[in-house]
Amino acid sequence: MKRPIEWRPEDDLFWQRTGRRIAWPNLMLSVPGLLFSFAVWMGWSVIIVEMQNLGFPLTKAQLYSLPAIAGLAGATLRIPNSFAVALCGGKNAVLTGVALLLIPAFGIGIALRDISTPYTTLAVLAALSQFGGGNFASSMSNISFFFPKRLQGTALGINAGVGNLGVSVAQVLLPLVFTFSLFGTVAGAPLPLPSGAGRYLQNGGLVWIIPLLVILVLGLKIMTNLPQHPFGSAPKAIGRALWINLLGLLASFGGISLMIGLKAPIVVVLVVTILMVLAAFRFLSPPQMRESIARQFAIFPHQHTWTMTWLYVMTFGSFIGYSAIFPKLIQDVFGQLPGGAPNPDAPSPFAFAWLGPLVGSLVRPIGGWLSDKLGGARVTHWTTVAMIGSAVAVGVLVRLARQAPQPQDYFVPFLLLFLFLFVTTGIGNGSTFRMIPLIFKPEQAGPVLGWTSAVGAYGSFIVPKIFGSQIEAGQPDYAFYGFAVYYLSCLAVNWWYYARRGAAVPC
Numbered sequence: 001m002k003r004p005i006e007w008r009p010e011d012d013l014f015w016q017r018t019g020r021r022i023a024w025p026n027l028m029l030s031v032p033g034l035l036f037s038f039a040v041w042m043g044w045s046v047i048i049v050e051m052q053n054l055g056f057p058l059t060k061a062q063l064y065s066l067p068a069i070a071g072l073a074g075a076t077l078r079i080p081n082s083f084a085v086a087l088c089g090g091k092n093a094v095l096t097g098v099a100l101l102l103i104p105a106f107g108i109g110i111a112l113r114d115i116s117t118p119y120t121t122l123a124v125l126a127a128l129s130q131f132g133g134g135n136f137a138s139s140m141s142n143i144s145f146f147f148p149k150r151l152q153g154t155a156l157g158i159n160a161g162v163g164n165l166g167v168s169v170a171q172v173l174l175p176l177v178f179t180f181s182l183f184g185t186v187a188g189a190p191l192p193l194p195s196g197a198g199r200y201l202q203n204g205g206l207v208w209i210i211p212l213l214v215i216l217v218l219g220l221k222i223m224t225n226l227p228q229h230p231f232g233s234a235p236k237a238i239g240r241a242l243w244i245n246l247l248g249l250l251a252s253f254g255g256i257s258l259m260i261g262l263k264a265p266i267v268v269v270l271v272v273t274i275l276m277v278l279a280a281f282r283f284l285s286p287p288q289m290r291e292s293i294a295r296q297f298a299i300f301p302h303q304h305t306w307t308m309t310w311l312y313v314m315t316f317g318s319f320i321g322y323s324a325i326f327p328k329l330i331q332d333v334f335g336q337l338p339g340g341a342p343n344p345d346a347p348s349p350f351a352f353a354w355l356g357p358l359v360g361s362l363v364r365p366i367g368g369w370l371s372d373k374l375g376g377a378r379v380t381h382w383t384t385v386a387m388i389g390s391a392v393a394v395g396v397l398v399r400l401a402r403q404a405p406q407p408q409d410y411f412v413p414f415l416l417l418f419l420f421l422f423v424t425t426g427i428g429n430g431s432t433f434r435m436i437p438l439i440f441k442p443e444q445a446g447p448v449l450g451w452t453s454a455v456g457a458y459g460s461f462i463v464p465k466i467f468g469s470q471i472e473a474g475q476p477d478y479a480f481y482g483f484a485v486y487y488l489s490c491l492a493v494n495w496w497y498y499a500r501r502g503a504a505v506p507c
Contacts, residue, residue: 007226009148022224023146026090027155029222031162033098033215034139038166040101040208041132042357042460044070045167045324046174047112047204049331049349054191054199056115058122060332064468065260067324069126071460072255074133076273077248078457080281081137082450083296084244088237089225090142096241097135098219101212104128108205113188127249127256132166133457134248137450139163144437144446145226150372153434156449157368160429164364167323167357175350177203240286247284251277259465266465270458296447304439304505305448307497308432311380312452314490315428317459318387318483319360322422324460325467327353332471333398333414334407345408352415359419360426367430376435377498377507383428384491388484390421395480402476435498438507 004022008014044067052063084093107125111117140160147155178199181187187206190198231237255273258264264272285293299305327349335346371379394417401410436452437445463479470476498507 003225025222030139030159034163035166036211037132037135039170041074041129042167043170043204045327046171049327061468064464066126068461068464069123070129073127073130073252075457076252076277077130077134078137078454079277080244080248081134082454084138085141088241089229089231091223091225092237093138093241095219098215100131105205105208109202112201137453141446141450144449152437153368153372156433157365157430161361161364164361168354171354174204177207247280251280299444299447309452309455311490312432312456315425315432316456319425321459321463323357325464326356333401334411347411356422360422363423363426364430367427368434371431371434376431379431380494381499383424387424388487391480391484393417395477399477435507439505
C-alpha cells in the first residue's frame with residue numbers, strides 16, 4: 001500500500017475519506033501477526049507438559065524455567081521494540097519481527113526430535129522465542145498511531161485481545177499436532193510415550209512456519225509506514241530493526257546467564273537485564289539513530305510512565321504469566337496424590353488450560369470498549385478489586401486440593417475461579433492501555449505503550465519462576481497470596497493518581 005503524504009486521524013474529514021481505509025487493513029493484518037507471535041512465544045507452556053510425559057531428563061524447576069526464559073527474553077526484547085516504530089517505520093518493524101520468528105520455529109522443529117537434547121540447547125531455543133514476545137511492543141505502538149483517540153481503546157483492544165489468542169491457539173493446536181507427522185519423514189520420527197504411543201514434539205515449532213510466511217507476503221502488500229516516522233530507505237530501516245533486535249538478544253542472554261549460571265534472585269535478574277538493554281540501546285546504536293533514541297527516552301523522567309508501568313504489570317503481567325504456567329500448574333496440583341503417587345483421575349491439562357488465555361484474550365477488547373464509555377481508571381479500579389478476591393480464592397483451593405485424598409474434587413471450582421481471574425486480567429489489559437493515550441501527548445503515548453507492555457511482559461518470567469520454586473517447596477498457594485498483596489498496592493496507586501475525585505490525571 002502506498003505511503004500516505006500526511007496523517008491526521010483526529011481530522012474527521014481526513015479520517016472518513018482516507019484514514020480509515022488505511023488504518024483498518026493495517027489492523028486486520030497486525031492481528032494475525034501478533035497472534036502467531038504469541039503462539040511461538042508461549043508454546044513452551046504446552047511443550048514442557050509433553051516433555052515431562054515423554055520422560056525428558058529435566059527437573060520440574062528446569063521445566064518451569066523454559067517458559068520463564070522465553071518470558072524473560074521476550075520481555076527484554078520488547079524494550080528496544082518499544083521505540084522501533086519511530087526509528088524504522090511501523091511496517092518495517094512489525095514485519096522484521098515476524099520474519100525473525102522463523103528462527104525459533106525451525107530450531108524447535110529440529111531440537112525436539114531427540115529426548116537427549118541438552119538443557120542448554122533447549123534454553124537457547126526458549127530464549128530465541130523472544131522474537132514473539134518482542135513483537136507485541138512494536139505492533140501495539142504502531143497501531144496506536146493509526147486511529148483517532150475515540151477509537152484507540154477499541155483498536156488496541158482488538159489488536160492485543162485477538163493477538164493474545166495466540167496463547168490459546170498454541171495450547172489447543174499443539175497437543176493435536178503432536179499426535180501426527182505434519183511433514184512426513186522429513187520432520188523426523190515420533191518420540192515414544194510410556195504407553196507406546198508416539199508424539200511428534202518437533203511440530204511445536206514446525207507448525208508455525210507456513211502461517212508466518214503467509215503473513216510476511218500479505219504484509220508486504222497491505223501494511224503501511226506512516227509519514228511521521230521518517231526512516232530513510234527500506235534497507236536501512238530493516239537494518240535498524242535487526243540491530244534493535246540484536247541488542248535485545250544480547251541483553252536477554254546476559255539476564256539468562258544471571259538466572260541459570262549465577263542463580264541470581266529474580267529482582268536482581270530483572271533490574272540488571274533492564275539496565276543492560278537500555279544501556280545497549282542508548283549507547284551502542286549507530287550515531288544517526290542516537291538523537292531519535294534520546295527523544296524517545298524523554299518518557300522516563302515522566303512520573304506517570306512509572307505508575308502506569310506498575311499497573312500494567314498487574315494486568316498484562318498476570319495474564320501472560322498465568323498463561324505460561326496454567327497447563328503445568330494443573331498437572332502438578334491435580335496430577336498427583338498427597339503422598340506423591342500419580343492421580344489416576346487427574347484432569348488433562350490440555351483439555352482445560354487453553355480456556356484461561358482464551359477468555360482473557362476475548363474480554364480484552366471489552367476492557368477497551370468499557371474504558372471508552374466509562375473511563376479507564378474506573379474500569380481498572382473495579383477490575384483490581386476483583387483480581388484481589390479471585391487470587392486469594394484460587395490460592396485457598398490450591399491448598400485444599402494439594403491436601404485432599406481426591407484432588408480432582410476441587411478442580412471445577414478451581415477452574416472456574418481461575419477463569420474469572422483470567423477475565424479480570426483481560427479487562428484490565430484493555431482499560432490500562434486505554435488510559436495511556438489520555439495521559440500522554442501523542443508523540444509520547446506510542447513509546448509509553450511499548451515500554452509498559454515490555455515491562456508487563458516480565459510477568460511471563462516472574463510468574464513461572466515463583467511457581468517453580470513454590471511447587472518444589474510444596475506451597476504453590478503462597479504465590480497467589482503474594483500476588484494478591486501486589487494487586488492491593490496497584491489498587492492504591494490507581495485510585496490515588498487516576499480514579500479518585502481530584503486525581504492528578506482523571507482518565
